[in-house]
Ligand SMILES: Nc1ncnc2c1ncn2[C@@H]1O[C@H](COP(=O)(O)OP(=O)(O)O)[C@@H](O)[C@H]1O
Ligand SMILES: CC(=O)OP(=O)(O)O
């Protein structure tokens with residue numbers, strides 16, 4: 508079965524086409540700057556060079572049509588016909604309390620994704636655009652949604668409730684949901700296999716450190732606590748998001764700077780984090796580069812970023828009464844040896860010993876970066892959210908075909 512996996516953002520759309528028989532990727536790519544003057548489409552059939560095309564693409568429906576055109580292109584295509592695609596799987600960031608696993612898209616599911624727009628304003632509206640764009644281009648193909656929040660639905664109430672009036676939870680579902688669940692679930696499963704230990708006996712802290720960043724206490728294979736909250740703003744310091752701050756800063760700043768709710772939201776989501784402190788970039792590569800030239804703001808940004816992550820790891824070690832392993836994943840976690848070293852060098856009280864050489868080694872492979880004698884293992888495990896989405900989609904659609 509061939510499955511197209513889509514991760515639609517507000518101005519971007521990433522895709523991968525899978526052959527599920529051997530879980531291989533036939534082609535992948537992305538469309539960036541949708542709706543802007545010139546969009547960039549990149550398309551890479553496996554084993555061949557990437558093709559880049561710059562042209563105006565005003566909305567997601569056109570973006571998907573262009574992607575489909577490439578997939579069946581005479582020379583560069585990987586499909587004889589679009590009809591070969593039997594299902595489409597989407598990443599959806601917010602599933603609220605309604606979804607603890609992936610589901611086939613129907614009218615009710617779309618309504619629920621829409622109802623949750625307020626809670627994930629950067630993500631959910633874009634996902635629904637992606638779903639509609641697929642409907643417009645491939646009306647008969649079933650679609651599945653895989654939620655970032657689903658894995659975290661196992662959290663106990665002491666983790667997911669906030670100490671605010673209960674009426675807010677009862678009336679408005681104000682609670683911690685947690686995100687990047689597909690990634691946290693995938694890397695914890697991989698970690699257990701690599702450690703050759705049953706997942707349901709392990710205490711793991713998984714650190715998904717990308718543009719958005721979150722870490723999760725995975726106790727016996729289940730999410731026990733996680734740093735993102737009702738929205739993907741809480742927790743760690745991120746590229747442009749503040750993470751944890753004193754909530755009193757919000758009304759105080761609104762008063763002092765005469766900001767609207769929208770403006771303060773934008774300040775915390777788009778103009779904070781690494782970007783705000785360094786004044787240079789939200790991209791960790793540029794921060795590390797500037798540190799190399801002695802830039803003090805970049806150094807401060809890095810130190811704050813690392814310190815806040817390390818505090819969460821310490822908190823989760825306390826939450827689970829110990830940890831067996833720490834896993835680093837996503838753009839920064841997989842690639843920044845500097846960040847991993849800075850975190851691990853100050854966790855020696857846990858009996859953790861970093862293998863400095865292994866940490867420095869550049870590789871896209873899964874690898875252990877702690878010494879043989881370290882009491883806490885440390886792993887770098889490249890995440891693969893697309894594969895999980897493809898697997899869930901395959902499973903749900905095969906079940907449906909079996910029933911018919
Ligand atoms: N070699 C590297 N060193 C340090 N950071 C890196 C490196 N490569 C990528 N990154 C970081 O990874 C981030 C993107 O992570 P990614 O997981 O792809 O994010 P997202 O999926 O949220 O867009 C970039 O902003 C960049 O800071
Ligand atoms: C939930 C979230 O923050 O996702 P991303 O890292 O893709 O922005």
Ligand SMILES: [Mg+2]
Pocket residue numbers: 717718837
């Ligand atoms: Mg990501």
